[in-house]
Amino acid sequence: MTTVSTDVEFYQGIKGSLFRIIRTPEKSHAHLLFIAPLFEQANQTRHHITRSAINAYHQGMQSIVFDHYGTGDSHGELIDTNLELWQQDILCQLRELKTQSTHAVYLSLPLSAVLLLTEEMLGLTDGVMLIQPDFNGKRFVQQFKRIALAAQLTKDNSTQGNKSNNTDVDEEQIIEIAGYVMQSKLLNELAGQNINKLADFNADCYWFEWQEKSEVLSPSRIKQQVLANKYDKLSIQQVDDVKFWQATELQVAQSFLTQEQSLFSQLTLSTSTSVSSEAETK
Numbered sequence: 549m550t551t552v553s554t555d556v557e558f559y560q561g562i563k564g565s566l567f568r569i570i571r572t573p574e575k576s577h578a579h580l581l582f583i584a585p586l587f588e589q590a591n592q593t594r595h596h597i598t599r600s601a602i603n604a605y606h607q608g609m610q611s612i613v614f615d616h617y618g619t620g621d622s623h624g625e626l627i628d629t630n631l632e633l634w635q636q637d638i639l640c641q642l643r644e645l646k647t648q649s650t651h652a653v654y655l656s657l658p659l660s661a662v663l664l665l666t667e668e669m670l671g672l673t674d675g676v677m678l679i680q681p682d683f684n685g686k687r688f689v690q691q692f693k694r695i696a697l698a699a700q701l702t703k704d705n706s707t708q709g710n711k712s713n714n715t716d717v718d719e720e721q722i723i724e725i726a727g728y729v730m731q732s733k734l735l736n737e738l739a740g741q742n743i744n745k746l747a748d749f750n751a752d753c754y755w756f757e758w759q760e761k762s763e764v765l766s767p768s769r770i771k772q773q774v775l776a777n778k779y780d781k782l783s784i785q786q787v788d789d790v791k792f793w794q795a796t797e798l799q800v801a802q803s804f805l806t807q808e809q810s811l812f813s814q815l816t817l818s819t820s821t822s823v824s825s826e827a828e829t830k
Contacts, residue, residue, distance in 0.1 A: 617633055642673065685740055689738055
């Protein structure tokens, strides 16, 4: 087995330290920042993101995987975070990459991770990878609440056993859903997110859509893809594989990983070729 050069660190974010895993190949041609999806989706996709990051490493891409503030192994509590804080933490990492390197920077955005996008983020990236993206923030929040309600796990105004360092948090604005204690404002902010920001993104966009060969996409999904293709830079790859984020036990979508790895290879090849061409003209 080939050894993967891995660094584990705590990166200083806006409000606290973010747990990061960085895999840097000996010859790096691009950077790939993985944005974790939200709440339970983060747990359901962690194993897959790790596989994707290792595949990117072997194709000459430096990969960065991190936990949002208040989640995973990063500092802070979920109750003390908000959408803007998460977005600013992403922007800090993107700005640093652009300052320290001339290589292309890409974002990997599975599922609800796209709800964190801002126009400024997109302006700092050379391309985005969308993995079954959920652009409808309102629907995402409704489904999140519905799942918890079905399991009778939703409790309003419940803060017992969950301490917040933020004395400005109003207990009446706190909600617990499926064990996640947060400010209700966070869910309201997420519910307001949609595809509009991506529609003005004038760079390469790679969309992995889970779709059986005989399956027909819904009109709303087709509309989303049309909006994302405003500048004719959208590449859609159909995936007929297990929906690993919905499985009750760990599942690996191997055909997706193979398709994704092929994309990594294409990106690093085009980047290295471009660099070589520029060097020859100087």
